Amino acid sequence: MKKIIKTVITVSALASMILVPTFSASAVGPYLDTGDVDNNGRVDVNDVTLLQNYLAGDATLSPYEAYAGDVDFNRVNDVVDVSLIQSHIAGDYKFIRRSTPIYFNYVVNLNANFDSGKAMVGMPVTFVSNAYNSADPFTYEYLVNGEVVQPKSSADTFTYTFSKSGTYKITLNCYNAFDVCNEKTIYYTVVDPYESDTPVICGIHSIVVMP
Structure with a gap:
């Protein structure tokens, strides 16, 4: 008798594992x-x-x-x-x-290893960025509440530990090879420590930059 093994992937888990770049009809540039x-x-x-x-x-x-x-x-x-x-x-x-x-409509993804509202005070949170559809190399600068926490560099990740609960303004400045900048801002909520056995699914935020 043969054993049949079924693999089940939830829709939310599958969505968290796939990065899908979005392109508009006007995405073709110089x-x-x-x-x-x-x-x-x-x-x-x-x-x-x-x-x-x-x-x-x-x-x-x-x-x-x-x-x-x-x-x-x-x-x-x-x-x-x-x-x-x-x-x-x-x-x-x-x-x-x-x-x-060159730079028309280039796409940037920004995600964190914890969804907004799931990260706890004192827990390191890693933010990851990547960019497509423009001239590389890309460089990245990260700010928290308007303060630079990681200066412009080739590093597409940064890790930050929040000391207080609340909602924080996370800003990414992404530059392509010609120093054309895309500023992306998200609001990220941090909560007081809690107990949870539920796996946390990454959040993904995508934008298309218009020249």
Whole structure:
């Protein structure tokens, strides 16, 4: 006789495990084509020349041009990028990523390991953020009641221990590669200590940023 094992996942638990980015019909914005350093709509020898001149100190690049010229996405413009663009033009290399949206409607998620109203005084609460649909790297700054508790950095998490019960204003300032900022504020309630055997489900808060 075969044993049948059933796995049951509650709707609320399933929802807490899935991060679903939301996009509107207007989510398509300006894009930077990888390797198109001069941003003229095509990758050609002019892009190679501009990047070579930059490396020789004979030209400057805007942040957008530098980002397009970083074709291996190591956040540095160097001779490797020049070689890869040349190989791409010759048909011998495909870029890892064809294009990158600049900043229209980028999505940020902010969640905590305890729902608002479930965290207790004296209990460390960890907030986690992530961002999509824009030029990376992203940097994050966190504030509690208007006071910076974690300065702008690449760290997408911060842990905070609340000393008093009450409702706190949690602010996230998220910046994309071009320093375009998305400010997201939530209100988070902390309660006095209590006993509970009920598992706590993470809360997820998503927004879409309009330029």
